[in-house]
Amino acid sequence: MSASSRKNAQSYRPDVDGLRAVAVASVVVFHAFPSTLAGGFVGVDIFFAISGYLISQHIIETLDQGRFSLVDFYARRIKRIYPALIVVLIASLSAGLVLMASGELARLASDALASVAFVANIYFYMTQDYFSQGASASALLHLWSLGVEEQYYIVWPVALYVLWRFASRRVATLAIVATILLSLASSIYLSGTHATAAFYLPVTRFWELLFGSTLAWAEFHRARKLAASASQDTQPGCAMVGLRPPLRDFAAFAGLALIVASLVLFDPKTVFPSWRAALPTGGATLIIAAGPQAWLNRRVLSLKPFVYIGLISYPLYLWHWPILVFVRLLSSGAPTTSMLLAAVALAFVLSALTFYFIEAPARFSRPARRYPVRVASGLFAVMMGIGLSSYAISREDGLPGRFPDASFGAQKEGWTFTDECKKAFPGSDFCMTPAPNGRPEVALLGDSHANQYYAGLEPALSAGGAGLFAVGSGNCPPFYGIDIHLGGYVKHCAALFDGVLDYVIKSPDIHSVILSSYAISSITGGFDYDTGGYIRLVAAAGELAGRSGEGSNLDVYLAGLERTLSKLTAADKTVVFVLDTPELDFDPNTCVRRPVQISVRSPCAVPRAKVDHRLTGTQARILAVLDKFPAVKVFNPVPLLCDAQSCYARQGAEFFYADRDHLSSDGSRYIGKWLVQDLKTKGGT
Numbered sequence: 001m002s003a004s005s006r007k008n009a010q011s012y013r014p015d016v017d018g019l020r021a022v023a024v025a026s027v028v029v030f031h032a033f034p035s036t037l038a039g040g041f042v043g044v045d046i047f048f049a050i051s052g053y054l055i056s057q058h059i060i061e062t063l064d065q066g067r068f069s070l071v072d073f074y075a076r077r078i079k080r081i082y083p084a085l086i087v088v089l090i091a092s093l094s095a096g097l098v099l100m101a102s103g104e105l106a107r108l109a110s111d112a113l114a115s116v117a118f119v120a121n122i123y124f125y126m127t128q129d130y131f132s133q134g135a136s137a138s139a140l141l142h143l144w145s146l147g148v149e150e151q152y153y154i155v156w157p158v159a160l161y162v163l164w165r166f167a168s169r170r171v172a173t174l175a176i177v178a179t180i181l182l183s184l185a186s187s188i189y190l191s192g193t194h195a196t197a198a199f200y201l202p203v204t205r206f207w208e209l210l211f212g213s214t215l216a217w218a219e220f221h222r223a224r225k226l227a228a229s230a231s232q233d234t235q236p237g238c239a240m241v242g243l244r245p246p247l248r249d250f251a252a253f254a255g256l257a258l259i260v261a262s263l264v265l266f267d268p269k270t271v272f273p274s275w276r277a278a279l280p281t282g283g284a285t286l287i288i289a290a291g292p293q294a295w296l297n298r299r300v301l302s303l304k305p306f307v308y309i310g311l312i313s314y315p316l317y318l319w320h321w322p323i324l325v326f327v328r329l330l331s332s333g334a335p336t337t338s339m340l341l342a343a344v345a346l347a348f349v350l351s352a353l354t355f356y357f358i359e360a361p362a363r364f365s366r367p368a369r370r371y372p373v374r375v376a377s378g379l380f381a382v383m384m385g386i387g388l389s390s391y392a393i394s395r396e397d398g399l400p401g402r403f404p405d406a407s408f409g410a411q412k413e414g415w416t417f418t419d420e421c422k423k424a425f426p427g428s429d430f431c432m433t434p435a436p437n438g439r440p441e442v443a444l445l446g447d448s449h450a451n452q453y454y455a456g457l458e459p460a461l462s463a464g465g466a467g468l469f470a471v472g473s474g475n476c477p478p479f480y481g482i483d484i485h486l487g488g489y490v491k492h493c494a495a496l497f498d499g500v501l502d503y504v505i506k507s508p509d510i511h512s513v514i515l516s517s518y519a520i521s522s523i524t525g526g527f528d529y530d531t532g533g534y535i536r537l538v539a540a541a542g543e544l545a546g547r548s549g550e551g552s553n554l555d556v557y558l559a560g561l562e563r564t565l566s567k568l569t570a571a572d573k574t575v576v577f578v579l580d581t582p583e584l585d586f587d588p589n590t591c592v593r594r595p596v597q598i599s600v601r602s603p604c605a606v607p608r609a610k611v612d613h614r615l616t617g618t619q620a621r622i623l624a625v626l627d628k629f630p631a632v633k634v635f636n637p638v639p640l641l642c643d644a645q646s647c648y649a650r651q652g653a654e655f656f657y658a659d660r661d662h663l664s665s666d667g668s669r670y671i672g673k674w675l676v677q678d679l680k681t682k683g684g685t
Helices: 003-011 014-032 040-064 070-099 102-116 120-127 133-137 141-166 169-193 195-200 206-229 245-265 274-290 295-301 304-311 313-330 337-364 366-370 372-395 419-424 454-463 493-506 519-524 542-548 553-570 608-626 665-680
Strands: 430-432 440-446 467-472 482-486 489-491 512-516 535-539 574-578 605-607 633-635 646-648
Touching (some): 014 274, 014 295, 014 313, 014 337, 040 141, 040 206, 040 274, 070 102, 070 141, 070 313, 070 372, 102 120, 102 141, 102 372, 120 141, 120 195, 133 313, 141 169, 141 206, 169 195, 169 206, 169 274, 169 489, 206 274, 245 274, 245 295, 274 295, 304 313, 313 337, 337 366, 366 372, 419 430, 430 454, 440 454, 440 493, 454 467, 454 665, 467 493, 482 493, 493 553, 512 665, 519 535, 519 553, 519 608, 535 553, 553 574, 553 608, 605 608, 608 646, 633 665
Parallel strands (some): 440 467, 512 574, 574 633
Antiparallel strands (some): 430 467, 482 489, 482 535
16 A cells, blocks of 8 residues: 555545535435425535535645645546536436426526536526425536535635745635635625525635635644644544543534534525524534544444445435436326335435446546546546537427427527616516617516516517517516515515616607516415415505505505506506416426326316415405506406316416416417407407
8 A cells, every 4th residue: 555545544534424424314305305304405515514624635735745736636526526427417318308398308408518517506596596496396406516616626726725835824824714704794695685696606605615624724734733843643634633532522512513403493494505504514614623533423423324325425415316306207296205215215226336336436446546637538528528418408499399298398489688678777687678670669567477478478569560678577576666575685676667667657669568477476475375474575665665664565565556557657658467377286397298107197277266265365455456547457367277167287288387377488479469459459358
């Protein structure tokens, strides 16, 4: 055995693998049985602290020995990360080609492309809330964390090299601490103002990895100081050398208490990461700092079952989520407990096989050790091939001709945001104006429940020579003076719509305004038949705040509606107010007939009585306000999508819904032709 190999063997800490087991088990249980361990998502934060510690240990060791090389570092990273990831990506895309409908496969391919480039966290920040209902259909959503880690690995080695070479230990330590504080501050701030950005972006997550990196930094310098004084026998991997065993044990149990507290106290509605992520990351850091001789580390975390799960934790993290997604997909969104347990068991089996036959040989075999750069280059080439294949699938809209129902979710037409529009209204999530030199005559304003009509309205209006101006932002009612609280952060809707409405009122070209939003969600405070408590409407400022600032969601909504209609009608605009579309109590993808299917939903419908119970009382209050404005047209899509018994997600080969509460392109065209008629006639539907 070489000196390097002996050193690695001596410095290996089985308790850290045991801690990995705690992290991955938390995530797997949360994903499979979310109500059982609602805070299990913090397992990722435990991983961040571990990764920061181990990677910094290696960098510092090679810097100290004068053999640090960025090429060698990234070759090692590729050998560590790519092999198992390649297998999971190929397996997921292959399963998607056989089982997924067009929209699902196109999204999977886009997810894979972002993951290949290690920008999955940035991509999901722009497209997918981690805790939303739709997240359960995104088979590669969990790879957001790999994006954060890889972005850290790009920045941190270079930063540490510069600090090592050109800064004193004191200055370097201050720089690291300052970076932690700045990153933590950004996490706290953005968690309160833009929770999705705080969850995914690297700037709000780096401090978690820096917890582990700072421990490795402190551990190295303490060991060097003790070695120089020859007063202690240094222990590898212990920042608490010289402290009495009870203090080490206290640190380990304190760390465990922080982790348990985060698992028990947090849930998907918790504002996160913010300062709360310090519990799991701080807990993991304390456990590592306690050293391998602490009782918890030596007698519990170093047990063989924990160590084994820790060894396969990376492939297990990669495998478990896609398997769960496909099981839910094939069981029409309602897998039994037995199915979920079988999925977890399969993930363990595949993880063990991946570790022994793919990951370990790619890292530790003789060719991998002798030609690390060549092996890394080969793996990189394979990943690029996966990326190109994913791009091709995405560009072909998920290959909708693979089986009869494979066209579900296909985007039969698309549009792009207008740069000038986005510049004029920077707070918008979508912003479209007519083609160059076209005049906007109709305005479509609201949240995603307004944007869902764009596919049907725009071509119909264009055919008649009318241009469509569409602006909106998710969850925002298109009214004056209303902001919205989503969980723990505020979305400043008024800053957008006060300006948009003023523009519409002053525009001589715009003669008609369509107002549409997810009203029932805003008023009840929850999505898709949820009991509420997540959404809160607040009056932003001015006249509206004086009247309803402390009112209920319904009070604030009605006050905003009345004020907005008063101003639009006073400006002689034709206004069409669109009532809510029926909400489904299931995902329409459960109605897709796939080549392999455990079950398929039939009929693809929600009971009309359930829809009426959800909407009738609240809509009566809305209609009472609308009655004050006889010129305002009221458009109700419910009779167009429902009969006396049911409201339908599909009719024949056409899917009217893309998800539980948004229309598909077919649904938009179907409803849009009736909505256009309301713009042309005096009466409402």
